[in-house]
Amino acid sequence: MERAWLEAVQRRSREFEQGLVKPVLGEEVSARAREELENQRGRGFTRPPTSMHPNLGYSYYAMHTREQAMRAWELQDDWGIEHLRLVDNPAPTARPGQIVVGMGAASLNYRDLMTVQGKSPGVKLPLIPFSDGAGEVIQVGDGVTRVAEGDRVCPMFFQSWIDGGPTAERRSKALGGPLPGVLQAEMLLDAEGVAHFPAHLSLSEAATLPCAALTAWRALVVEGELRPHDTVLLQGTGGVATFALMFAKVLGARAIVISSSDKKLEQARARGADDLINYRSTPEWERAVMELTDGVGVDHILELGGKESINRSLKAARVGGKVMIIGVLSGFSQEIAMRSIYGKNLRLIGLSVGSRAHFEDMSRTIAQHGLRPVIDTTLPFDAVPDGLRRMEAGAHVGKICFEL
Numbered sequence: 001m002e003r004a005w006l007e008a009v010q011r012r013s014r015e016f017e018q019g020l021v022k023p024v025l026g027e028e029v030s031a032r033a034r035e036e037l038e039n040q041r042g043r044g045f046t047r048p049p050t051s052m053h054p055n056l057g058y059s060y061y062a063m064h065t066r067e068q069a070m071r072a073w074e075l076q077d078d079w080g081i082e083h084l085r086l087v088d089n090p091a092p093t094a095r096p097g098q099i100v101v102g103m104g105a106a107s108l109n110y111r112d113l114m115t116v117q118g119k120s121p122g123v124k125l126p127l128i129p130f131s132d133g134a135g136e137v138i139q140v141g142d143g144v145t146r147v148a149e150g151d152r153v154c155p156m157f158f159q160s161w162i163d164g165g166p167t168a169e170r171r172s173k174a175l176g177g178p179l180p181g182v183l184q185a186e187m188l189l190d191a192e193g194v195a196h197f198p199a200h201l202s203l204s205e206a207a208t209l210p211c212a213a214l215t216a217w218r219a220l221v222v223e224g225e226l227r228p229h230d231t232v233l234l235q236g237t238g239g240v241a242t243f244a245l246m247f248a249k250v251l252g253a254r255a256i257v258i259s260s261s262d263k264k265l266e267q268a269r270a271r272g273a274d275d276l277i278n279y280r281s282t283p284e285w286e287r288a289v290m291e292l293t294d295g296v297g298v299d300h301i302l303e304l305g306g307k308e309s310i311n312r313s314l315k316a317a318r319v320g321g322k323v324m325i326i327g328v329l330s331g332f333s334q335e336i337a338m339r340s341i342y343g344k345n346l347r348l349i350g351l352s353v354g355s356r357a358h359f360e361d362m363s364r365t366i367a368q369h370g371l372r373p374v375i376d377t378t379l380p381f382d383a384v385p386d387g388l389r390r391m392e393a394g395a396h397v398g399k400i401c402f403e404l
């Protein structure tokens, strides 16, 4: 149905360009149809307008769309990996202040898996999922000066969080839910919603930065104010934890990594982890942490596990330590050890990703030290469901990427 609609629009566009048909004047297109078209344009043409008939609106499209359709992954009618559909959507066109980015790569976060499974509150269908990607600017709208055609950029996770602290408004426009995400060949964005990334990185490497890397950066550097002699505790070997290990080591800190797997722990050691604990064979891993730190505890904990780990984290923190509340891999906690929080004067800081300014600071550090993200697997665009299943199985270390 949608393909037929698109083909009709494109055929009419060609006829229009060849002078075979006369344009329908704007006034002749019903106001309702025009309003719907505008809505679609603002949302990146994720779906043809439901009440739009190709013969009614073709002249509008003929003047505003390129002929090339672009591929995208979309959840249309239902949640679940099995409901992802590879679709052809009309290519977007940049209006004043906007740009179009030809996406070259995307990467997967645990949040994307939860969103695809329908577990992210407030996110609605239809949806182009995933927040993280990288590409090249292929079109700039009038008045855009901060990027130019050919620039390599990452779309920012929060499109309107440019600088300063978090506010409800700055946190409201996240890619991959509620806004359309990066799993589309051409992405329409506000020019303010992207940032350049370090030149030594490939598109796949850069695609790992906007959520996972920035969260780890903000936790350790922005909120944590990490010092070289600090000790950090990192949970698991997924995206956020692996970036945190990279930043902790380059900034000179001691890193203790806990993981479900000895094999993954050895990989963490090869990347600089100082101390390793298997949380399956040592379920009371907080005791092991206290032993490793001579009964003092650690300065920073990136709390990713949620229900199974939060109270262990509170016990493993030093007096005055910081516990960054980031993830809920094992679910939401029902009870929290209040005594540890006040007794140890802990600082619990909830955080979600970061601003464009944080991203730019992080990029300078990545460039300065020539850092490279840990990529577990790079899959073709068609294999997005396989990547999601790999994450679901917890088989990965670092990031799962896709080439578009």
Ligand SMILES: NC(=O)c1ccc[n+]([C@@H]2O[C@H](COP(=O)([O-])OP(=O)(O)OC[C@H]3O[C@@H](n4cnc5c(N)ncnc54)[C@H](OP(=O)(O)O)[C@@H]3O)[C@@H](O)[C@H]2O)c1
Pocket (backbone or CB within 6 Å): 108, 109, 110, 111, 211, 212, 215, 235, 236, 237, 238, 239, 240, 241, 258, 259, 260, 261, 264, 304, 305, 306, 308, 309, 325, 326, 327, 328, 329, 330, 351, 352, 353, 391, 394, 395, 396, 398
């Ligand atoms: N607040 C934010 O801004 C923000 C940003 C990014 C991510 N997150 C959240 O942070 C968490 C991690 O995200 P991610 O993208 O890094 O995930 P990921 O790449 O899928 O990493 C998951 C890994 O964590 C480890 N793990 C699983 N359950 C665990 C548990 N109960 N305790 C300790 N480690 C456990 C496992 O590694 P091993 O097999 O090595 O144990 C697993 O492979 C998710 O809950 C995500 O939603 C939050």
